[in-house]
Every structure is written in structure tokens, then in C-alpha cells.
Amino acid sequence: MKVLVAVKRVVDYKVQIRVKSDNSGVETQNVKMSVNPPDENAIEEAVKLKEQGLANEIISVSIGDDKSQDVLRTSMAMGIDRSILVKSQNTLEPLAVAKTLKIIIDKEKPDLVLMGKQAIDDDSNQTGQILSALLNWPQGCFISNLKIENNKVFISREIDEGIENLETSLPAVLTCDLRLNTPRFASLPNIMKAKKKPLETIDIDTLGIDTSSKIKTLKVIEPPKRKAGIMVNDVKELVQKLKYEAKVI
Amino acid sequence: MSVLVVAEHDNKNLKSSTLNTISAAEKLSEDIHLLILGNKIEDLAKSSKSIQLVKKVIICDHEKLENQIPELSSPIISNLAENYSHILAPSSTFGKNLLPRVSALLDVTQISDIIGIESQDTFIRPIYAGNAISYVQTDQKINLMTVRPTSFEKCEETGGDAAVENISFIDSEIKTTFVSREVSKSDRPELGNARVVVSGGRGLENSDNFKLLYDLADKLNAAVGASRAAVDSGYIGNEYQVGQTGKMVAPELYIAVGISGAIQHLAGMKESKVIVAINKDLEAPIFNIADYGLSSDLFQAIPEIIKELDLLNQIES
Numbered sequence: 001m002k003v004l005v006a007v008k009r010v011v012d013y014k015v016q017i018r019v020k021s022d023n024s025g026v027e028t029q030n031v032k033m034s035v036n037p038p039d040e041n042a043i044e045e046a047v048k049l050k051e052q053g054l055a056n057e058i059i060s061v062s063i064g065d066d067k068s069q070d071v072l073r074t075s076m077a078m079g080i081d082r083s084i085l086v087k088s089q090n091t092l093e094p095l096a097v098a099k100t101l102k103i104i105i106d107k108e109k110p111d112l113v114l115m116g117k118q119a120i121d122d123d124s125n126q127t128g129q130i131l132s133a134l135l136n137w138p139q140g141c142f143i144s145n146l147k148i149e150n151n152k153v154f155i156s157r158e159i160d161e162g163i164e165n166l167e168t169s170l171p172a173v174l175t176c177d178l179r180l181n182t183p184r185f186a187s188l189p190n191i192m193k194a195k196k197k198p199l200e201t202i203d204i205d206t207l208g209i210d211t212s213s214k215i216k217t218l219k220v221i222e223p224p225k226r227k228a229g230i231m232v233n234d235v236k237e238l239v240q241k242l243k244y245e246a247k248v249i
Numbered sequence: 250m251s252v253l254v255v256a257e258h259d260n261k262n263l264k265s266s267t268l269n270t271i272s273a274a275e276k277l278s279e280d281i282h283l284l285i286l287g288n289k290i291e292d293l294a295k296s297s298k299s300i301q302l303v304k305k306v307i308i309c310d311h312e313k314l315e316n317q318i319p320e321l322s323s324p325i326i327s328n329l330a331e332n333y334s335h336i337l338a339p340s341s342t343f344g345k346n347l348l349p350r351v352s353a354l355l356d357v358t359q360i361s362d363i364i365g366i367e368s369q370d371t372f373i374r375p376i377y378a379g380n381a382i383s384y385v386q387t388d389q390k391i392n393l394m395t396v397r398p399t400s401f402e403k404c405e406e407t408g409g410d411a412a413v414e415n416i417s418f419i420d421s422e423i424k425t426t427f428v429s430r431e432v433s434k435s436d437r438p439e440l441g442n443a444r445v446v447v448s449g450g451r452g453l454e455n456s457d458n459f460k461l462l463y464d465l466a467d468k469l470n471a472a473v474g475a476s477r478a479a480v481d482s483g484y485i486g487n488e489y490q491v492g493q494t495g496k497m498v499a500p501e502l503y504i505a506v507g508i509s510g511a512i513q514h515l516a517g518m519k520e521s522k523v524i525v526a527i528n529k530d531l532e533a534p535i536f537n538i539a540d541y542g543l544s545s546d547l548f549q550a551i552p553e554i555i556k557e558l559d560l561l562n563q564i565e566s
Contacts, residue, residue, distance in 0.1 A: 013513065017377045026381050038494070094349065095358045120493065120513075122376050124361045126349035129319070133353035138424045139319060141346050144487065154428075158487045159342040160441070160496065165428040172424075178494060179481060214358040218371065218384040226519065229540040235553040238525065238543050243561060246523045246540065248445070248502040249469060 001148075001170070003046045004110035005060045005080065006101055008036040009071040010121040023219040026121075035071045038116025040078075040183035041176040045114055045146060047079035048181065054148055055112075057081055061104050063088055063097060069199060076194035077186030083197070084108075088204040088211065094126035096211040101127070102134045103207050110171070112153075117142045117175040128175035138168040144179040250334035251280040251304075255326060256297070257343045260287045260315065263297060265442045266339035268406065269398035271302050276366040277335050280304050283411070284329070286322050288315035294413050301409035311418035316427040317343070323350035325419050330355055330391055334369070340395035340497075341441075352393045359393040360385060364400035378493040378516035398441060399499035399520060433486055435473075440489065443472030445502045448491055448518070449484070450476035452507020452528065452547055456484040461551045462506060468558045474498065474518075476508045492517035507547045510535025527551075 011017055012032040020027050035043070049055040060075040062068040063086040072083035086100055105113060118125035132139035138153075144163070145156035148170070157164045158177045186194070204211060232238045242249045252274040257264040267283075274281045282305040283297055294308045309325055326347075330336060336351065338344035340362040352359040364382075365373030371386045372394065440446065447466040453459055459473075466473045474496070475489040491498055493516040503521035508514060510526070510533055518524070519538055526539035529546050536542040543550060 011377070016512070017380045019381050026377055093358045095352065095356070098353065118494065120378065123378065123493070124359075125345045126352070126359055126361060129346065129349035130353040132320075133323065133350040139346075139350070140425075142342060157342075159346075159430075160488060161430065161432045162486060162488045163431040165430070166425055167428050168425040177487075178477070179487065214387055214389055215360065216386045218386055220376070220381050220383045223375070223379055223382050223519075226524075226538050226540075229524070229536075229538075229542060231536070231542045231544065235543065235545070235550055235557055238541055239554060239557040239561065241541055242502070242523070242525070246502075248523050249558070249561075 001049070001055045001112060002108070002110045003049055003055045003058045003112045003114060004105060004108060005039070005042045005046045005058065005075065006113065006115035006127070007039045007043065007060050007062045007071050007075055008116070008119045009033050009062060009064055009068045010036045010119055013037055013120055019220055019222045023221055025217065025220050033067070033070065035074050036116050036119045038118065038176050038178055041178060041180045042114035042116055043075045043078050043080060044181045044183040045176060047184070049148070050079065059083065059108065059110070061086065061101065063092055063100055063204070065089055072199055073194050074186060076197040077191040078184055081197065083199045085199060085201045086204050086207070087201055090211070092211055093213060093215060094124050095130055095214070096209070097127050098130035098134055099209045100204060100207060100211065101131055103209065105135065112170055113173045115175055117177055128173050132173035135173065138172040140166060140168060140172060140174040142177045143174050144177045146174065146180065250278060251282055251332060252278040252335045252337065253282050253284055253329060253333045255336065255338040255344070255347065256283055256285045257339050257341055258285060258287060258293060260290055261293060263293070264339070264341070265403055265439065266341050266398040268403040269401045270337050270339045270396045271300065271404045272401040273363070273366060273396045274335070274337050275302050275404070277369060282307055284326065285309070286314045286317065286325060288312050298411040298413055299407050299409050300411065301405045301407065303409055303411045306411050306413045307416055308413065309416050309418055313418065313420070318423060318425055318427065319347040319350050320423040320425060321421055322347055323354055324421055326351045327354035328419060333391060335392045335394065337394050337396050340397045344395045348393055348395055355391060355393070357389045357391055357393060358387070359395070360387065361395050362397050363394050364397050378512055379519065380512065397497055399497050403442070433488060437466060438470065438472045440472040440474055440491070440496055440498060443500055445469045445471035446474045446491070446498050446500045446521070447471045447504045447506065448474035448476065448508060449479055449506050450508030451478040451482065453479060453484055459485055461548070465551055465555055468555055476514050505535050505539070506551065508535055509533045510538070
């Protein structure tokens, strides 16, 4: 089985983001960037499938500028065999990302595609679902458990009501929740080894797809700030405040 | 033009998120159609036609739609699309799972999780866990959007008399079969639309201690929530998680107990009207957004709060 993992480079989850002063977007220069957290779960799952002998080749793909090589190197340090960077100067919308991935998938012919359930920058939560529809492959979203046996795929999905269990088959597109596994840290020797693993670069303009934006961002602003609250001294004061000041109990 | 709202339901009742989504649709058109895809949904169709804002209820009733597998539902929705300027679904795991597939079939870009509607083509949505708010505009032939339920009021469920139209099921060959659903049963209000939410974090230390929170929640007729740390540690199920990758809540009162307040958690609850934080760590970032902070050991504070609430009730009765 061949597994393809899609990886996005995003502002690190610990960074307190800043809106640009001209309201054109969010400051991404000179801030720490990392692998999108649920994409790390996707990488980890692929590496586990290889360790279990279920996958024989695991590859990662990212779309972005040259800097996205970082997250691909990280994925290879975690155990991915080789990577593909689809070079694009522009930020792509989920539909364009899915179309780009589809072209890579048509060429690479993986049996399984894994990615995070959402990117923590634009929070769209769309790409896996779109890709599954474009490929006409089964979709399994927000998965927290995966078992593959004789081409059968058993997944548990985190839904608002609890857990949904589905059975499907390969090939499939699965999007990973944060509870699927615990991503490993890349060890120093593995980081060194990852530098020698193959990283292919493809220019997005050579793929022949429309990746133009369909949505125009008019402005990006800071959310309204909550006004400062107070510290209460004890439980009695808290309950009194909630009852007679805030009037919520 | 008309707006189509895709209903979230359990084949018996509409989820309240559907009512919030209908309110969002009202800002776009007076001609709102509600699409219900499910199995044995005659009664559901009957009760839904009384929603005042809905002009037409479209139902597709088929046993294969029982578990709402998106591979089956999405072609039925895309097939109706040409009649509509907008298609809306709640930004719940139901809507997130389904609507992007429809967008793929229609070859349009969906706008996720809108919190405001400026005009027919301009929408407001949070990005970066709500740490920035983006105003976006599109000129696509049809606009697909998921709607954050807490950003729109629930619409009235009565007073209307919509027409009901049955559409035929379009079968698709699919590879996925439903196995089971593990749903926790609770008499408490639903987390997404409770008036009061009591949430616990890592400070609770284990699942047994969550019982303390349940007692407090029951006193306040509140829903129970949790931080990701508490869910990851196995103290409570994933359906209770509030935050960027969990549920968004905006109750009148949110009580955060033993939650430090990571930005990913704040993303899910900072729209609450009144926020109370109880944490023994005075440096916990949750205090920065709390209206009322109590720096105290939660294992002492919670029983005391319950006692105080009992006292209040006695005075009143």
C-alpha cells in the first residue's frame, strides 16, 4: 500500500497572531511557522502504517513557496520516505488545493490519502472532503481511530454527538483529528537523514489547473476585545455577583 | 433568488443548529427552502413546515439516507443547486462533512463558518481560531456557506405553513457502510445551545472528579463542556470539547473550571456573555478574558458554590 500525506505550513499554534496594520491579512513574516497540527497526526499515522508493514511507501506533499520545504523535511524526519513540493507563490483556496492534490494523486496513485481535518490558519475544514468528491473515493472525516485489514478500512469519526464508526475500502481519503495518535518528535539523527531524502519540486503553473482565488478578502480586522473583568475574593462574592450584578443565575 | 438550507436532524427532530441557519438565510432571501434528507421523515417534514421563515420544505425520504453518508447526500443537493443563489448548512460536524463535497460537485469555493452576512455576496468569518475576523466577497454563480450556529438567533418553530415537496432519491454507488454510533445520553441541555455551560479542564485531574462538575451543572441546568486537555486525558468524551477543533459555544454564562485558557480553547467560548474562571493558578490566561475570576482550589470552590446556590434557592422559595 502506498500512502500520500498532505501537509500545510502554518503559523505555529503557540504564536499569538497579529493582524496587519493595513487590515490586508495576518502577519506571517518573522513568525514561527510549523506543520499544521492535525497534519502531524496524518504524518504519524502514515509512519505507523509503514512500521506495521501495511504501507510500503509513504510520501508527503505540500503546496506553497520554497519555505514549505521545512514542513516536508520535518515530515521526512518523522519517517516519510520522500516529498513533493508544488510551488505556488499564491495562497490557494481549498478547492484549488484539492484540484492540485488530485493531479499529484493521479500521477502517484496512492491507495490512501491522509491529511489533517483542518488547517489552523484559515480553519476552512474542506480540502479532504472536496478531494474525496473529486476522486470519487470514500471519505472519512475527523477520524480518531483507523484500522486497515485486507483492503477494508475501519474508522471512528469524532462527531458532535460522540463517535461514529464506519467501514469502507481503499482507496480512500481520510482527514485526521488530533486524537488519532500522538505525533513523534523527530530525533536529531533522523533530522540529518531527512536532509538526504528526495524532495521533488513541481511548479504549479505546469499542472494546467485554475488555481485563481474565487473569494476576495476585503479586510481582516481584530476581533472585539472583551472588557477587563474583576477578581472576586471568595465563592460567596462570586455567587452574589452572578446573581445581582450579571443576573445570569 | 431562493436560498436552500440543508437541515441537520436525527430523522425525528431538527437539530437547533438548523434553526440558527434558517435565521442566517433570512438575511439573504425571503424565499427560504429547507431540504431534509433522511429516512422515515414524514413526521419531521410535518413539524418542519410550521417554521415561519420557511416557504417550502423539500424532502428526500429513503432508507439509504438513514445515516446521512455524505457520498450519498451530496449529489442530491448539487442536483438542486441551479434553483438557488445560496446553499447553507450548519457549521457542525454534519455540515462540515457534507457541504464541501457539494462545492466540489458544483466547482465553487465554499465559505466556511460564517458569523455575519454583510450583503448577498459579502460575508464575515473568523480565521486563526477567531483571533482575526475576515470580510470576504465572492461573485460565484452560487454561494455555499456553513453557518456558525451561535452567531445567529434560533428562528421561531411555529406560525408557518410551508409547502412540502417530495423529491426522488438519486442513488450513487458508494463503498462506505455505517457500523454504529456511540452517543452519550444525558438529560442536560445540549452543549451547543445551553444557556449555561460548566466546563472542566486538566485541573479536574481525573474522570471521577468530573462528577463535581456534573453536580454544579445540574444545579444550574447547565451543559457540561471540557478543554481539549481534559478530553485528551480521557476524563470525558470528545463530544464535550469546546474550542477551535471542538464545539463553539456562546452561552449567557460560561464557567471555566481548572482550565488554563489556551487560545484554542478561548476560540470556542470567548463569545459567551459572562465568563467565570476558577483556577488556582493566578497566572492562567483564562483570567484575562474572564468577567469574574476566582483564584481558588476548585475542589473546595465547587462544593461551596453548590452550597451557596442552595442557600439562594432557599431564600427565594
